[in-house]
Amino acid sequence: MNSSRKVISAALVGNCLIAITKSIAAHMTESSTMMSEAIHSVVDTDNEVLLLHGLQRAKMPANEEFPFGHGKEIYFWSFVVAILLFAGGAGLSIFKGIDHLIAPTPAKNFYINYSVVGLAMIFEGTSWYIALREFSKSKGTWSYIRAVHRGKDPSIFVVLLEDSAAIIGLIVACLGIFLSQITGSHYFDGSAAIVIGLILGGTAIFLAFETKSLLIGDQVPVKRSSRE
DSSP states (O other), X not given: OHHHHHHHXXXXXXXXXXXXXXXXHHHHHOOHHHHHHHHHHHHHHHHHHHHXXXXXXXXXXXXXXXXXXXXXXXXXXXXXXXXXXXXXXXXXXXXXXXXXXXXXXXXXXXXXXHXXXXXXXHHHHHHHHHHHHHHHHHTTTSOHHHHHHHXXXXXXXXXXXXXXXXXXXXXXXXXHHHHHHHHOOTHHHHHHHHHHHHHHHHHHXXXXXXXXXXXXXXXXXXXXXXXX
């Protein structure tokens, strides 16, 4: 749990700073892509708060109402994170992209966006590295894919997948902003926002699928061996 808390806390601080920076940049540049990225970071910040809450709840001792303890609380809150990422992050990003395509607003001050994307890459990359390092420690001899499927503490891989989606989203955002700048077309900016929303939606569906088996109860994982 200590490693999980460290990973989530690092992601929380990073996403909070990124969300503020992206929001200011989106207001200054009127870029739908940057607004989608700001929405993404706000949702990720909320997700980390929920995961920390889930970890705290999971530590509560057993009582008459919950004779087996509260350990599954982290599974429930991880599932809530997946739903929030889908409805909040993906839904709003896609809506913003479509709205921009229908009623375009020319983006401006492109280099502000480039600077913000660069800073976000540093923050997200740092958070991603911390999550990957801790996940590598906890997975033992399992492969990464098997560890995601069979692991019983979803909090670390939730952050890892969130950060991976965030980094991919930043690449898409940078490409969309660049194409909008060199072509003068608003379609690239709006389309990039929609693609970011689809990335978040795919991540959310995968997280929901993985945490569902933990939430309702899955089979006990087989003993790890060096051949797995």
